[in-house]
Amino acid sequence: MTRDKETQGSDNTGWRCHDGGAIGLRIANASLAFAGTPLFENLSADIAGGQWTCILGPSGVGKSTLLRMIAGLGENGPVAGITASDGAALDQRIAWMGQQDLLLPWLSVSQNVALGNKLRGEPADGARIASLLADVGLSERPAALPATLSGGQRQRAALARTLMEDRPVVLMDEPFSAVDAITRARLQELAARLLRGRTVLLVTHDPLEALRLGHRIHVMAGRPAHLGTAMEPPGETPRDPTDPALRALHLALLAQLGAAADDPSNGGAP
Amino acid sequence: MKRFLISLLSAGMILAAGPASAAEKLTVLLDWFVNPDHGPLFVARERGEFAKRGLEVKFIAPADPNDPPKLVAAGKADIAVSYQPQLHLQIAAGLPLTRIGTLVATPLNSVVVLADGPIKSIADLKGRKIGFSVGGFEDALLGAMLARHGLSLKDVTLINVNFSLSPSLMSGQVDAVIGAFRNFELNQMDINGRPGRAFYLEEEGIPAYDELILVAKNDRLGDPKLRAFIDAIEAATQYMINHPDDAWKLFLKGNKDLDDELNRRAWRDTLPRFALRPGALDKSRYARFATFLKAQGMIETTPPVASYAVEIK
């Protein structure tokens, strides 16, 4: 896998394998238990490359845990059975974005964006930082401390940081849930544009967000959890939420979520 | 009728009992933790000399020897055991105190060195480290002693060892100590196998003085309790001289934790030094020491002795 400079483009769209296809994720019989309770048991799923896959589900079902499992986070280290679709390991090919912006308060916006480089002891590309900040609309505030930024601005900085990592797979855990509706809508459009062509796995609790951004939508349910059949809404992302074609899908999703919440194997209400 | 007579009798008995014969209370602040230097005080108590004179005496040992005179001067206690040299400084600082009696009529302070050490005379202190515990006038005493040998305080290093006199000397951290009581530290060092040699201050150019005295606040001098106290001390001292071993047993009665070799030896060495006439005062002796302190620059004036030392009536 090499970065193909020609297909790169100045707005960082496209991250393609040499053979033209982006890498997907293959989860094969992955299991994870926590304090004796199995969260996932022989979970198998294929996440398509180059597309946005959204995962919905009731609270506590394990959506964040799934992302963390794929990212190799947590005390138990990498879980067996999770690989890239080209068979190689996912090491260093994933960028992870948590629920909070996780900006380090003692670093400026630019320094936060270049955090990955700093941690790995690599020199950071100043021009690229500036370009990314311009993309997310923060070029006025490169030296600002996170404490001086609004919630929306901080999420944008986090987005820039994720992009700086330039990884083919991007895992996002409810990244826009902490901001108001207008800011959320803007951030969704920004993310959809800047991450186009990458393999994105987005966890969200908002079915409308999933419908706006997802090429495939799964509802996670049960304990141990499993991913339901994918819903594939039509049309280019980001979709228009007022589109009547989405309404039926919205209702269907709500029904699925309701059923998932009432699933007895969940062990009761969240 | 019978009942009336009984209640009349009871009332009469209560009235006839008179005012409660409560003994008069006296608070006496010691200069240090209880030790054989306080012999007459405790023997007096055990012999009933205080009770006999209608006194109920409470002894309190302070943590800081500098406190008792100040507390008496502030009216918080009746009598303090203090030191004559200190009294001169206190009077110079304006404390309203008067010496009313003497407990130990000779100096106890001495310069002590290791017996097997290189210091054989005061002159050998040149260039040495001398430990002291803060009393306030150690440099005056040392200065006078050194001057006799053509030396000054600049020729020695003074280090405050805070009452750790024997340990610092025995461990070699200092070459000599001043402020060691000859009846105590010498015995302590002997028991620990590192005997000391003492240079007695009064033999090295310091005018003789009373090591332990009793002081009271100026406005209390007319109080008959004070005279009664002195009388009790006098009686106890007399008993100690006449019956030293029995007196020691009496001292131990109230101070069981002092029954060891060190205190036994200290008792023996202190016995000849107690004031046989605790109430008596030698004015010239006090004036002489005041003059000495003035010459050393420790005090500025020498007020008349009668203003701070009396024979209490």
Place this chain on the structure above:
Amino acid sequence: MKFLRPLIVFAGLLAVWQAVVSVFGVAPFILPAPLDVLTTAIARADVLAGHAKITILEIFLGLLFGTAFGTVSALTMAYFRTARAWLLPVLVISQAIPVFALAPILVLWFGYGLAPKVVMATLIIYFPVTAAFYDGLRRTETGWLDLAQSMGASKWAMLRHIRLPAAMPAFASGLRVAAAVAPIGAVVGEWVGSSAGLGYYMLLMNGRVQTDAMFAALFVLAIAATAIYFTIDALLRHALSWQPETDPARTF
């Protein structure tokens, strides 16, 4: 302008002090009047300055060594579980023993020079610094650590770039406590055995019944200790200028 309020408070305290002395007729050997203390302080300024230099040096060295040992201990305990099991009790005991009790032993071991005072000041601040820094190291936001891990950071990189800066506010708190208590260690050391320093001078003046001089030394000590505290506080606030201050009293 910022100094006006503390100066007013200070002047007020002096006024109260003077009032207490005048109204209650307190004897000068118990509590001297502020004016007497001031005149004595000025008259003996050179002597006081000499002693002050020594005590300040002891405090400073105590802070230096205490902080050094404290940081090393905290890092060791955070990263090595066996070290933690053994060091934690030592830490607690070091705090439980009153310094007064240890002082004579230290003097016997280290003599009467600067060493025992520095050791005592070090001992007194070892616990606050270690405990605070250790706490800070352990309580790093898990989110940041997750992020770092996902970015492929080594354990060393995580320590250097995340745990250490994140632990700085806690460390600063410990250091502030240390700055406040270090003078105690230095002065206790002087009381037990010394030939110089403000603590020694206070003792000497107490023995000579020169209470105004004793208070003058006490004052100089208080001023020195306060100055040291505020200097360290200012340095810390500058170093941690990224920390937003949320004032609990602020009304929204």
